[in-house]
Amino acid sequence: MPELPEVETVKRGLEKLVITKVIKAIDNDNPKSFPNDPHAVQQFAIGSSIVSVSRRAKVLLIGLSTDYTLMVHLRMTGQLVYVGSERWGAGHPNESLVNALPDKSTHVMIEFSDGSHLYFNDQRKFGWVKLLPTALVPQDPFMQKVGPEPLEPEFSDEVFINRIRRRKGTSVKAAILDQTVLAGVGNIYADESLWGANIHPSAIVGDLTDTQLRLLKKEIVYVLKLSIEKGGSTDRNYVDAEGKKGNYIDFARVFRREGLDCPRCSTIIEKSRVAGRGTHTCPSCQKK
DNA sequence: CACTTGACCTGTCCGC
DNA sequence: TGCGGACAGGTCAAGT
Numbered sequence: 277m278p279e280l281p282e283v284e285t286v287k288r289g290l291e292k293l294v295i296t297k298v299i300k301a302i303d304n305d306n307p308k309s310f311p312n313d314p315h316a317v318q319q320f321a322i323g324s325s326i327v328s329v330s331r332r333a334k335v336l337l338i339g340l341s342t343d344y345t346l347m348v349h350l351r352m353t354g355q356l357v358y359v360g361s362e363r364w365g366a367g368h369p370n371e372s373l374v375n376a377l378p379d380k381s382t383h384v385m386i387e388f389s390d391g392s393h394l395y396f397n398d399q400r401k402f403g404w405v406k407l408l409p410t411a412l413v414p415q416d417p418f419m420q421k422v423g424p425e426p427l428e429p430e431f432s433d434e435v436f437i438n439r440i441r442r443r444k445g446t447s448v449k450a451a452i453l454d455q456t457v458l459a460g461v462g463n464i465y466a467d468e469s470l471w472g473a474n475i476h477p478s479a480i481v482g483d484l485t486d487t488q489l490r491l492l493k494k495e496i497v498y499v500l501k502l503s504i505e506k507g508g509s510t511d512r513n514y515v516d517a518e519g520k521k522g523n524y525i526d527f528a529r530v531f532r533r534e535g536l537d538c539p540r541c542s543t544i545i546e547k548s549r550v551a552g553r554g555t556h557t558c559p560s561c562q563k564k
Numbered sequence: 565c566a567c568t569t570g571a572c573c574t575g576t577c578c579g580c
Numbered sequence: 581t582g583c584g585g586a587c588a589g590g591t592c593a594a595g596t
Contacts, residue, residue, distance in 0.1 A: 400573045
């Protein structure tokens with residue numbers, strides 16, 4: 277589920293909600309969701325306070341006062357939801373979810389000393405919460421190989437073109453989904469940005485011009501920024517740190533709009549399969 | 565090496 | 581209504 281804009285939205289929410297909170301207890305029901313040595317958890321997490329929340333690619337990093345970090349990947353269906361000690365008042369945008377937590381998909385539960393909680397929910401159990409020394413975060417194999425952050429200034433046209441051209445034999449959709457090319461694009465923003473650039477997802481990278489790739493890079497940055505403004509995309513499971521849904525999907529041009537009109541030319545949007553993923557295109561705007 | 569496919573899980577939806 | 585199969589936003593290991 278969550279791609280860069282969703283993880284960024286969770287990060288911004290958590291930053292406001294959990295900094296300075298002291299961890300009183302952590303429970304989990306599944307070692308895949310919480311693959312940590314209980315002794316390390318006891319020694320370096322329990323009793324520590326949260327000093328920072330940051331994001332790299334689709335990974336959330338919750339910094340602790342012990343110089344350890346809780347590294348969180350939401351994968352497909354993960355949620356990280358904060359619930360205050362008095363819950364949320366009536367009228368909360370997602371009252372039914374928040375007030376029902378924990379539920380059967382809650383796999384990690386962090387209790388703070390003030391009685392509030394942070395719940396890690398994950399229907400499909402692909403996500404995880406790992407505790408490790410902060411100094412070792414950069415040594416993580418994924419962190420070692422992940423590409424540049426698309427919303428940082430160093431993500432220039434040259435950087436993007438050089439990196440994506442390493443994948444010259446593959447489809448452009450597979451290339452932008454490749455986290456070593458750039459960080460944070462998933463299926464939604466791949467389809468949305470390719471539509472924006474008038475490029476067919478199955479086009480081979482080696483057949484695209486630098487002009488097309490520059491436009492694609494611009495569209496990737498555009499859709500990611502727009503989605504952050506809208507609080508991300510809720511297609512199924514995604515919610516932010518307060519349990520609220522995102523609104524980008526209302527602004528999507530092709531994603532999940534098969535059978536509807538292309539907003540640019542009114543041709544009916546099609547759904548197909550590219551790079552093993554459900555793929556949405558306008559057959560008129562995005563010629564093969 | 566470059567690239568593609570299947571696996572990891574659970575839930576939901578669609579066709580018979 | 582029940583059942584089987586396909587599919588769902590990510591990543592990695594194993595295969596070609």
